[in-house]
Amino acid sequence: MRRTTENKNHVLFLVHRKELIDQIQNTLIMSGVDMKHVTLGMVQTIVRRLDRTPQPELIVIDESHHILASSYKKIIEYFHEARVIGFTATPVRINGGGLGDINDTLIEKVNAKWLIENNFLSPYKYFAPEVIQTNNLDIKRTGEYDITQLDEQFNQRKVWGDVIKHYQKLANGEQAILYASSLYQSQKMAASFEQVGITAAHIDGKTPKTERDHIIQQFRNGDIKVLCNLDLIGEGFDVPDCSTVIMLRPTQSLSLYIQQSMRGMRYRPGKTSIIIDHVGNVSRFGLPDMERTWTLEPKKGSNSKKAEAPVKICPDCFMTVLSSNKQCEHCGNEFKVEVKPIQMDDAAELQEITEPIFKVDYSSPNDCKNMKELYDYAKQHNYKRGWAYHQGKVRGFIK
Structure with missing residues (x-):
């Protein structure tokens, strides 16, 4: 982009969320890009203003796994002479297919394991203390679970007290980002943390910008310990460093799973990220840094929703480890009795591994x-x- 603008040629930079524009603009300015020759905007805006957008020499697409959406296609077809470069940490569609309908070449230089080993991402520990049943949930046309049904499960299982106990047990006092399955759940969880003296706040896409910026600054200052949200703090969203992720949102999307589970893995010397998965996403996708074979092929293959290797959960501390492990990396427990591997396509298997506080508490x-x-x-x-x-x-x- 810098070289393109130095030559007085125009660049079109597409994002899918308005929250990303400010941080991307600051990064481009710091990198010496001449912003006089850059159009930076949301794809939803640009697609309505094609005739008023300068002809670009280069189109850059952030989070380009969205590229097969009709709005992106329309822009690329309109500016068909431009070169197109897309960036994504998860080159896969929600249904498990590739992105070859638009992209010609896939360039993969590093993977998550390499980033951890070379101190670009922090190491992590993954805990899966409870699973919400997903086999009986309806899946909408978008490929995701029905939010109303998720709310019903959340209420019926009364999980908010248990979520708090697990936070206190596994990451007490650490700053955490909580991913909820609905607006109601996010607000309820923030209130529930507050009730037990743990500072928390809720934000979503409709939170006014000034209020949202104030809350994130409070989180940055350490005044807020748990930041609850509904899909806002995801792809590319710049939030302060935190060490803990709490997942209350079951998903069918490998892309969303990786984006959210690794949100607390920004590198800091001595830091170990804690991932607390209350909804069994690990049973559908495996651990977030598993080596995956990415492909542009527009058919299901190695990027399917099944994970590449089975995992098991320590019955003592509930940390998720590879099934080949003979000892728990967290508590040292030796797996003398074989723990049944989780079937990667069946979240309900995790129900075998429960903590007493998750059991139904009816004496008769x-x-x-x-x-x-x-x-x-x-x-x-x-x-x-x-x-x-x-x-x-x-x-x-x-x-």
Whole structure:
């Protein structure tokens, strides 16, 4: 971009979120790019102003795994003589396919393991203490889970107290970013942390910019410990360094999973990032720094939603490790009894590894207030569903 603008040629830089524009502009200025010859804008804006946008010699696309969207295609076709360069940490579509419909060449120089080994990313520990059932969730046309159903699970399982306990146990006092599955959940979690004396705040895409900037500055200053959000702090979003990520959002997207799980891995000497996965994303994708074979092929292949290697969870501390490990890297527990590997395409397998605080806390069937609680009680006590059905009939839950 610097060389292009030095030659008085124009550059079009496309982003998909307005929150990214300021930080990218500052980076370009620091890098000596002549901004008089740069159009920097959201793809949604540029696609409406094609006839008013200067002809670019070069098009640069940030987070270019979005490139197959119709708006990007329209811009590229309109400026068909321009060279196009896209950057992404996750060159894969949400359905697992490649990006070869638009891109000609894939250039991959380093991977996540190399970045960790060479101190560009911090090492991490991954914990998966609980799994929300996803096998019975509806998937929308976008390929993601239905938010309403996720809210219902969140309420029924009453997980907010457990999320707080795990934060206190695994990352007490560390600054954390929490990814929620809905606006309601994010706001509720922020309030729940506040109730136990842990400073927290919620932001989302509709939070006014001045308020959002103030909250992020408070987070930067350490005045806020847990920053809850709904998909805002994701691709390219510049937030202060933190060490901990709390995942309450199950996803079908490998791209989103990598972006969010590695958000706390900005390098700092002596730092170890903590990833607390309450929704079993690791069971769908494997560990975030697994070596993956990226390809531009527009068909499902090695980038499918199954992980490349099985993992298992330590029954003592709940850290996620490779199934080949004979000892837990976190607590030193030796796996004398084989822990059943998690099936990468079945999140429900993680239900075998639970902590007591996640178990249903009903001392008798009389404590159950609806059929959901009765079925949970039956599952905990190894009773058949027919038993729960009969108890529900007796109690008037089923007419």
